Amino acid sequence: xxxxxxxxxxxxxPKGTVTALENINLRIEKGDIFGIIGFSGAGKSTxxxxxxxxxxxxxxxxxxxxxxxxxxNQSELQQARRKIGMIFQQFNLLxxxxxxxxxxxxxKVAGHPKPFIQKRVREILDLVQLSDKENVYxxxxxxxxxxxxxxxxxxxxxxxxxxxxxxxxxxxPQTTYSIxxxxxxxxxxxxxxxxxxxxxxxxxxxxxxxxxxIENGRxxxxxSVDKFFLNPESDTAKRFxxxxxxxxxxxxxxxxxxxxx
Amino acid sequence: MxxxxxxxxxxxxxxxxxxxxxxxxxALVLGMTLGVTLVVTEKGGILEAPRLHKVISTLxxxxxxxxxxxxxxxxxxxxxxxxxxxLGPTAAIVSLxxxxxxxxxxxxENTLKEVSPGKVExxxxxxxxxxxxxxxxxxxxxxxxxxxxxxxxxxxxxEFTAVAGAIGAGGLGSLAIRFGYQRFREDVLFATxxxxxxxVQLIQWxxxxxxxxxxxxxxxxx
Numbered sequence: 156x157x158x159x160x161x162x163x164x165x166x167x168x169p170k171g172t173v174t175a176l177e178n179i180n181l182r183i184e185k186g187d188i189f190g191i192i193g194f195s196g197a198g199k200s201t202x203x204x205x206x207x208x209x210x211x212x213x214x215x216x217x218x219x220x221x222x223x224x225x226x227x228n229q230s231e232l233q234q235a236r237r238k239i240g241m242i243f244q245q246f247n248l249l250x251x252x253x254x255x256x257x258x259x260x261x262x263k264v265a266g267h268p269k270p271f272i273q274k275r276v277r278e279i280l281d282l283v284q285l286s287d288k289e290n291v292y293x294x295x296x297x298x299x300x301x302x303x304x305x306x307x308x309x310x311x312x313x314x315x316x317x318x319x320x321x322x323x324x325x326x327x328p329q330t331t332y333s334i335x336x337x338x339x340x341x342x343x344x345x346x347x348x349x350x351x352x353x354x355x356x357x358x359x360x361x362x363x364x365x366x367x368x369i370e371n372g373r374x375x376x377x378x379s380v381d382k383f384f385l386n387p388e389s390d391t392a393k394r395f396x397x398x399x400x401x402x403x404x405x406x407x408x409x410x411x412x413x414x415x416x
Numbered sequence: 417m418x419x420x421x422x423x424x425x426x427x428x429x430x431x432x433x434x435x436x437x438x439x440x441x442x443a444l445v446l447g448m449t450l451g452v453t454l455v456v457t458e459k460g461g462i463l464e465a466p467r468l469h470k471v472i473s474t475l476x477x478x479x480x481x482x483x484x485x486x487x488x489x490x491x492x493x494x495x496x497x498x499x500x501x502x503l504g505p506t507a508a509i510v511s512l513x514x515x516x517x518x519x520x521x522x523x524x525e526n527t528l529k530e531v532s533p534g535k536v537e538x539x540x541x542x543x544x545x546x547x548x549x550x551x552x553x554x555x556x557x558x559x560x561x562x563x564x565x566x567x568x569x570x571x572x573x574x575e576f577t578a579v580a581g582a583i584g585a586g587g588l589g590s591l592a593i594r595f596g597y598q599r600f601r602e603d604v605l606f607a608t609x610x611x612x613x614x615x616v617q618l619i620q621w622x623x624x625x626x627x628x629x630x631x632x633x634x635x636x637x638x
Contacts, residue, residue, distance in 0.1 A: 209537055236543035247538035250634050251556035260552065261542040294635045308542070318541075 157183040157206070157316065157348065162215035164201055164372075175201045177372045179215065183350060183365075185315075188342055190363035190380065191352045193391060198372040199352040203318050206350065207239045208232055220315045237265050240309030244321035246301040248293040248308075254280070255289045258307045265312055279307045282344075283337065299330035306337065310345070317341075319351035323358055335361045356395055360384070368392050424591055425607055431505045432587035432615070435577045439512035440570045446517035447569065450476065451524025452550055462536065462546045476518040484579050487515045508577065508585035516573045523565040531557045560627045560634075567623025571616050578612060588612055 162179035165172045175198045183189045193199045204210040206217060208224060217224040219239065227235055248257050255276055262272045280286050283303040293301055302322060309317055319338070323331040339362050342349055353359060359366055359380055366383055368376040368391050375389035387396045454472055457465040479487065491511040492502045499506050531554055539553045555562070581589025588608045596605025 233543040241541040247534040264544045292634045
């Protein structure tokens with residue numbers, strides 16, 4: 156379970172302070188797939204990066220599986236991060252390492268013995284269906300394959316939580332679909348909590364159970380994904396749903412009413 | 417051409433190679449330390465320490481603002497203390513290393529800064545401590561560019577050895593000045609110039625080759 160309470164974050168710029176996150180309170184159940192949605196600049200990226208303290212919050216607390224992340228010192232934080240996987244929009248794989256070495260890196264950092272690393276890396280590469288790419292360098296992979304390596308790297312050390320920072324935003328729809336299916340599958344198999352941020356409604360609709368809407372650094376709506384689509388309350392949610400309806404109506408006009416039924 | 421030419425050139429070449437090799441090695445160790453320290457201590461770096469960053473940066477700028485020949489004179493006492501003399505190739509290595517380290521440090525700093533911050537963040541997110549990030553992410557990711565940058569540095573050092581020749585370092589530079597300039601031996605002058613040109617070409621070719629091999633391994637399609 157993840158509990159975020161009274162989280163605040165501001166940035167100092169030459170023009171003054173900008174509030175990125177304001178009094179965030181969230182509760183994410185274990186095993187949930189939780190989506191945080193918002194328009195660009197709403198603060199969703201800052202929020203997810205606070206969870207493993209890639210961004211340092213100004214105040215408030217974050218608790219993940221009983222551990223208060225915001226109170227840890229640097230070496231404790233390094234330990235805790237080993238149980239919080241993260242995947243990125245730009246994949247962030249190491250070009251100097253092969254697929255195998257990229258995935259083995261977290262295990263090496265954690266100090267596992269070599270035979271264990273070999274076995275575990277092969278297992279996880281099998282899970283993401285990249286067993287045949289073990290000795291290939293990331294440059295030779297497609298976007299979807301790169302993200303699979305990213306997922307394998309994030310999961311290899313058996314984390315409790317997976318953070319996804321716009322992990323599908325750089326991928327085409329078909330690849331997005333397959334990555335989302337993979338995440339769903341992993342969530343089911345490993346009972347892993349997944350927190351993802353996105354600006355793509357499809358992503359939310361496809362895999363999330365619960366969600367929060369973030370607007371100007373504040374959470375303006377939380378609840379189940381179904382509720383979001385049926386009864387949007389916040390301004391952001393209404394605008395998102397309106398966009399969907401707009402395209403649906405347009406399609407109906409073009410294809411003729413009833414054509415899709 | 418006189419019959420002592422080959423002997424002179426051979427001895428000069430060996431001395432130059434000796435100076436270039438050891439100075440490059442020491443300057444590289446020093447420069448790497450400086451460059452890495454600059455990158456990790458800057459604001460937002462993995463071992464943020466803005467004051468230390470400022471001190472090192474100012475120190476590098478100070479050493480780099482001195483003309484090399486003046487730096488050698490300034491460092492003469494140090495050479496005497498380290499190797500017991502201020503003359504000859506070994507003494508020159510002290511000044512060459514210290515003179516070239518800040519230059520290499522800046523090149524290495526700039527190269528390491530080009531490693532995408534996302535890669536460093538990914539390493540942080542798996543719980544990698546700073547030194548692991550330096551040796552497993554920053555340096556390997558920048559390696560082809562580092563090799564190219566260090567090649568520029570070594571060529572700079574080759575140039576410096578020739579300058580150091582003016583004040584008793586030995587090597588090809590010293591031949592050119594003592595024989596070519598002071599004794600009007602044009603054959604020596606031209607031969608040393610050609611040798612230095614060849615040497616620099618060889619270093620550049622070697623650097624390009626190594627960098628190319630690394631890139632080829634990482635960025636090729638099968």
